[in-house]
Amino acid sequence: MSLPSQVDILVIGSGHAGFSAAISAAQSSPSSRIILIDKCPESWSGGNSYFTAGAMRTAHTGLNDLLPLVNNVDQNLAKTTDLPPYRTTDFEKDIQRICAGRSDPQLSKILIGDSREAIQWLKDVVGVRFQLSFNRQAFLVDGRHKFWGGLALKTEDGGKGLIEDHKRAAQQYGVDTFYQTAAKELHTNPQTGAITGVTVIHNGQPKEIRAKAVILAAGGFESNARMRTQYLGPGWDLAYVRGTPFNTGDCLEMAIRDVAAKQAGNWSGCHATCWDANADPNTGNREISNEFTKSGYPLGVMINTKGERFVDEGIDFRNYTYAIFGRAILQQPEGTAFQVWDSNMISWLRSEEYRDGIVKKIYGNTIEELAEKCTAEGLKNKDQFVKTLKEYNHAVYEHRKENPRAKWDPAIKDGVSTESSSTKLALPKSNWALPIDKGPFLAVKVTGGITFTFGGLAVNPETAAVVSSASSAEIPGLYSVGEMLGGLFYGNYPGGSGLTSGAVFGRRAGKAAAASISRGQSRL
Template sequence: MGEADVREAEVVVVGGGNAGYCAAHAAAERGRRVVLLEKAPRAHAGGNSYYTLGSTRLVHDGLDDLIAVLEPDERHARTEVPPYSAAEFLDDLERVTGGRGDKELAEVVVEGSRDAVRWLHSLGLRFRLMYDRQAHVGPDGTFVFWGGSHVSNVDGGPGLMSVHEDIAARLGIEVRYDSAVTGLITEDGAVVGVRMGEEELRAESVVIASGGFEANPQWRQRYLGDGWQNAKVRGTPYNTGDLIHAALEIGADRGGDWSTCHSVPWDASFPENESNRELTNRLSRYGYPLGIVVNRLGQRFFDEGADFRNYTYAKYGKVILEQPGSVAFQVFDAKSRAMLAAYEYEMPGIVPFVADSVEELAAAMDVDVDGFARTVREFNASIDTSRPFDPTIKDGRSATVEPVKSNWASAIEAAPFYAYPVTCGISFTFGGLRGDVDSRVLDQSGDPIPGLFACGETLGGLFSANYPTGAGLIAGMVMGRRAGALA
């Protein structure tokens, strides 16, 4: 290889999702020559980030604090956004992961969240309040926000990646598509470049931002357990763990929880319900706190009202996968159906089961009719009607059946009745490479591997078993920026 080739890049970023672009932007702002390598062809680029809704969890002091990064909206004058403190963010991460997450990593992400959003806004990324998914309208017409994650970028995942590409072009970052990295080049224990088949690209630093292994059915079965090979891949089909494997081969340590993942209630009836770039997040089914969920036996099997769906949805895909046939049915009556998000439940091509009686609905779903009717009857009779129904708070309106529904219990009684079949959609894996708070990849002795960084879903340690809405994008923004600041 000639001298010109050796100096072709100072920083190589592997993976063109949100985290990878943040690393590339931060490095380019320092004057580094950056090449970003994307495995997918141009038409399928963007990683998992393309498939997101754009929810971005950050610390803020309320609407007045957020307004500087938000697009103008006449609804702002009729909006209440509760402050979201660093302590609340850290508590949410601690609670949903059962205390198994890396606390130092969590603190860095949380403390850097507000500045990361402002930084990206200064580069051109546009943000909005999530009126359609994170607010309920009160009797006086006021929009009341709930659930901690209030902000998204404009136009969701496609908008996010389009702006990232524009920023990269403006900063002089070279982006190469159809560039699958097959290995890492090392010299004297340091990473000095990457291999792409027979081709080599040398650099001073390599940032791995190529996601987890959720699109690798063999790895899913090996690390998550039998049955996971059948889960539906929500996002990119290109996140197969190749660079995690390459890093482990040169001595990197595994990080985070390799036995759990982000998996959600996902449409089970639409024929093209994997890696769908047209519908992206519209195949998610997150309205379950407003109704009940039953399996093929007509039985409920989890607490639909345990918490706001922001804090439960990422663990319920696994629970559905464990049911007979790996399928379940979200059930609503006419009242609760009217409250569901149109973005998901009025998706083009969706055809729910609809019936005028509970028994007819059971027959349409092909579940045990007597069992389902008994489930609905016992659920309705057990509701604590002394408490008012209020979807903006954990209202304590419970149904004291087994399993209990802790909040938002409302009788399934007003015809017509609706049922939406759901299965397990896998978003990303929680296990990856072990890194420090500056995104440096560590070896098995806990020492940084010179020249190697990781961010985004490749960097393990932040999540385990569960995940709060919007934490993935902000983690990619913060840790990608930190990687690019050193690379």
């Protein structure tokens, strides 16, 4: 199939948000010619969405509300599952708390209000296969599967399965997809300022595609070392890239340069998680994918190369800390750290993140032996490493003495901590603090893996239409979704809300683009 020179709607980016926008547009306007392009080869389709665990945060009324969506729960399993409601008010509190009250109120209101309907749309229209995330979002406690942290849904086979479902639906709805096609320049009508087309490089050759509407869904700049250092700060050029190497910010810079698109959001902020220090620093692995994530730190402690703890591993549920702890690791000497557990916790680690053959495991029968082995992997002060763990253990036991009825429970904020009237660590562990004193001991070396950046373009929250910095008016025919949409997340984000945003605003942008074409045709 040859690349067309004229289309109705052109979507740039083959991730979850881009496919959501294209399918929504095709559903809204079946007679329109809609194409989706991406600069990557087809073997890299899916953008960062491909590398996710497929978790999506949505407001819901409890287990019975979500059961019709999923394919992995029978009646017996449902009877042993505790999944409390996560209402819009809970979602609102979380996004305001986690983003320090700086999330754009209109954007967050729409994200939250549309979340459940968007999930239903993904299932019914796109054919996304949802499951309850027992493997990542629930613990088996006293014979019951207890969900925690407001996050329950995931896609079957994670991001890989999500992109497979999108590709299938796009084909069904007549959306043609072209890879190795990079957007280079936006064209506008000189009188109206409306988008008229895009110059692309297709298979190495420049070509202009005329379009009545363009939807930008090409991701942030997380794979661009220059832009990371420019916007995130010194040292960020050394961050490991968790996902696609093709999200280099080209379309952000193109929109700002060509149509004076208004910038919005937290340009110095990003999602950076705990990542395997032995992974490729420049790109995610399409086969191993999200297995390089290392999110078992609430079950143990993290210690830097100087032998010191540097975060409160139990300050909140993992869903609310994993996107910022990667940054914390990168701020440590050498930008690395060690996650540490004793034999009591090793069996609780998720196999998809810590299975043999993927992660390099460091074992020691004693804390001293573990410290010695960690020196071969970059630990600089083994004596401090041992001292840190012994002081931590002492604080845990002192808390136990004062709170003999306290019960460790990884599915709630259990208050099992290092704080007591006799002992207070300079850096506490606020929840899930168990002693690390029973061998064998395990350590895994981690670094910070950047997932996506928070800075993007300002949009009309109702339609995701891009706003001009020159006029503060919408740029006719131009929309921005996914990681390119700015203003939603600041400093941190509630886990799973990124994919939900892609569906919510991708769906809205597709509808709006189709409606704008219909209005234009009705005026002819």
